[in-house]
Amino acid sequence: MDLGRYIFRRGSQLLPLLFGISILAFLLIHMSPVDPVEARLGKEEASLLSPEDLAGLRASWGLDRPLYWQYIIWLTHVLQGDFGISHLSGRPALAVIAGCIPATLVLMGTGYLLVVAISIHLGAISAKKRDTLLDHTCTVLSFIFYSTPNFWLALIMVYLFSIKLGLLPVCGTASPKALAFSLPELLRHLILPAAVLTLTTSPWYIRFLRASMLEVLAHDYVLLARAKGLPEKTVVFRHALRNALLPFLTLLGLAFPHLIGGAVVIETIFAWPGVGRLLVESALRADYPVVMGLVFLLSIFVLLGNFLADIAYLLVDPRIRYGGESD
Amino acid sequence: MNKKAYAGACFLSLVVLIAVLAPHICNYHPVDTSLGDASLPPSREHLFGTDDLGRDVFCRCVFGARVSLAVAFSVALITTAVGVAVGLVCGYTGGLVDNILMRAVDILNSLPNIIISIVILAFLKPGIFNVLAVLAFTGWTATARVVRSEAFSLKTREFVLAARALGAPDAHIIFLHLLPNVLAPALVAATFSVAHAILAEATLSFLGLGIPPHEPSWGNIMMEEMDDLMVGVWWTVFFPGVLVVSTVLAVNFLGEGLKDALETGKGDRHV
Numbered sequence: 001m002d003l004g005r006y007i008f009r010r011g012s013q014l015l016p017l018l019f020g021i022s023i024l025a026f027l028l029i030h031m032s033p034v035d036p037v038e039a040r041l042g043k044e045e046a047s048l049l050s051p052e053d054l055a056g057l058r059a060s061w062g063l064d065r066p067l068y069w070q071y072i073i074w075l076t077h078v079l080q081g082d083f084g085i086s087h088l089s090g091r092p093a094l095a096v097i098a099g100c101i102p103a104t105l106v107l108m109g110t111g112y113l114l115v116v117a118i119s120i121h122l123g124a125i126s127a128k129k130r131d132t133l134l135d136h137t138c139t140v141l142s143f144i145f146y147s148t149p150n151f152w153l154a155l156i157m158v159y160l161f162s163i164k165l166g167l168l169p170v171c172g173t174a175s176p177k178a179l180a181f182s183l184p185e186l187l188r189h190l191i192l193p194a195a196v197l198t199l200t201t202s203p204w205y206i207r208f209l210r211a212s213m214l215e216v217l218a219h220d221y222v223l224l225a226r227a228k229g230l231p232e233k234t235v236v237f238r239h240a241l242r243n244a245l246l247p248f249l250t251l252l253g254l255a256f257p258h259l260i261g262g263a264v265v266i267e268t269i270f271a272w273p274g275v276g277r278l279l280v281e282s283a284l285r286a287d288y289p290v291v292m293g294l295v296f297l298l299s300i301f302v303l304l305g306n307f308l309a310d311i312a313y314l315l316v317d318p319r320i321r322y323g324g325e326s327d
Numbered sequence: 328m329n330k331k332a333y334a335g336a337c338f339l340s341l342v343v344l345i346a347v348l349a350p351h352i353c354n355y356h357p358v359d360t361s362l363g364d365a366s367l368p369p370s371r372e373h374l375f376g377t378d379d380l381g382r383d384v385f386c387r388c389v390f391g392a393r394v395s396l397a398v399a400f401s402v403a404l405i406t407t408a409v410g411v412a413v414g415l416v417c418g419y420t421g422g423l424v425d426n427i428l429m430r431a432v433d434i435l436n437s438l439p440n441i442i443i444s445i446v447i448l449a450f451l452k453p454g455i456f457n458v459l460a461v462l463a464f465t466g467w468t469a470t471a472r473v474v475r476s477e478a479f480s481l482k483t484r485e486f487v488l489a490a491r492a493l494g495a496p497d498a499h500i501i502f503l504h505l506l507p508n509v510l511a512p513a514l515v516a517a518t519f520s521v522a523h524a525i526l527a528e529a530t531l532s533f534l535g536l537g538i539p540p541h542e543p544s545w546g547n548i549m550m551e552e553m554d555d556l557m558v559g560v561w562w563t564v565f566f567p568g569v570l571v572v573s574t575v576l577a578v579n580f581l582g583e584g585l586k587d588a589l590e591t592g593k594g595d596r597h598v
Contacts, residue, residue: 016430017430017433017434020430020433020434024434031450143579147575147579148571148572149529149568150530151529151549152572155549155553155564155568156565163556163557258439260439260442261440261442264441265533268534279445279446280534280536283445283446283448284449284534284535284536288449288450295438302439
């Protein structure tokens with residue numbers, strides 16, 4: 001199977017998935033206690049209308065039609081980027097969400113780079129020095145941080161570094177006194193949330209790369225490289241690591257859901273104005289148009305991430321291209 | 328089994344024992360307030376200190392363990408039962424049923440569990456039952472996948488083919504030949520789902536979407552008291568968190584140990 005056809009086949013699998021997600025999302029909204037007219041117009045405007053006007057609007061929006069017809073109407077709106085009006089801010093849900101994307105990108109981008117850098121280094125070294133003190137320390141620490149709730153780590157770090165030592169700001173992206181945007185300020189505010197995100201996300205990847213490295217190091221070509229008298233560094237980093245990174249690549253595409261799951265909680269604690277905090281606030285205050293908009297956009301991103309990871313894996317490892325795909 | 332797994336099992340049993348014996352261990356009631364004793368640091372009288380309403384943090388943690396562990400074990404039980412059932416049916420029958428159920432798994436996996444839980448709980452009222460239902464709803468997919476792939480490879484093995492050739496009905500093959508052989512991976516998956524459920528319940532309760540405050544759980548104890556950190560009261564948040572970390576760590580060690588032990592014994596399976 002050639003690459004183009006594979007991409008097409010893999011890509012066409014995304015559509016039924018999105019279809020399924022849209023049906024679930026629609027049913028959730030349909031079961032919610034919020035009136036659809038209020039959802040579209042905002043509470044204030046809807047309260048100004050007379051009952052006859054409301055009935056007219058309901059009819060013109062198809063709310064008196066059967067459920068499947070309502071779904072089709074809803075879907076056409078969603079496909080045009082119209083998720084309704086946010087109850088909380090009175091602005092279109094999509095605009096509210098878009099406003100929160102930059103902050104999330106900064107936090108998650110930093111987290112992503114740190115997770116990749118740390119897990120490749122620690123995973124490789126841990127495997128190379130298997131069963132040494134270093135490896136054991138790394139393993140135990142990985143397990144501890146893997147078992148730590150991110151919100152608790154965040155609170156403890158805020159207590160230590162912000163409240164006790166006064167080194168770093170407690171929350172937000174800039175100090176209230178700052179008039180203009182300044183990069184150093186942003187970075188100072190970024191340290192704690194990014195550290196918590198990295199510490200709680202990395203362990204899984206460190207363990208994975210370590211296992212992958214151990215498997216590769218047992219191969220004959222590694223033995224050959226050693227027998228040739230190549231320096232250990234070359235053997236480990238040139239020969240072994242490159243091959244151990246192959247399965248790791250797929251994993252990195254899957255890191256997006258992992259990171260966004262962490263970001264939801266961490267952004268809430270640090271009052272970081274990103275989509276994660278938006279999701280929690282909207283969920284707590286029943287701002288359904290924003291919640292469903294986020295569900296839709298985030299799942300598209302996750303599915304795209306998986307898709308790209310598959311393609312990337314295919315490009316670097318031609319062996320898979322010609323075998324069947326597994327599901 | 329290795330030392331870590333033993334240590335994990337011992338610690339977990341200890342926590343379960345403490346949770347069961349909670350009323351006999353605590354000198355104070357977990358929700359009784361006593362404003363005169365507000366925000367006392369840890370002492371012999373109050374092992375973990377007291378919170379801003381004078382409630383004993385140790386007792387709240389001990390009673391919280393009941394709620395947190397009950398939720399976690401129930402979730403693990405439900406997700407394992409559902410996961411094994413779905414996995415066996417999908418792996419054995421294949422075809423349309425498999426296709427539909429696996430697409431359902433894909434849909435649930437297109438967002439992190441924590442986000443799906445937050446979204447669904449946004450439509451529901453907070454409460455133990457809703458938390459349990461949501462965690463079970465999002466949690467079964469991992470077990471189903473593992474069991475499905477096991478069942479998939481088992482069904483072409485000689486003993487299954489032989490049973491089929493002898494005319495054994497599908498139900499007989501699924502229950503007597505496949506089920507015993509997927510129990511090992513299912514047990515490992517169940518162990519890890521206990522760990523996931525403890526963390527997820529703590530996180531949801533902490534966000535205010537989980538178990539309501541009048542019923543102390545490890546998550547909502549921390550949620551209620553986090554403002555106190557600002558004034559230097561660290562013990563109300565620190566100790567429940569340490570309990571969560573150490574319990575989850577114990578469960579994860581146990582899971583890893585079980586995984587190692589059961590994988591090495593792969594040769595001798597029930598036929």
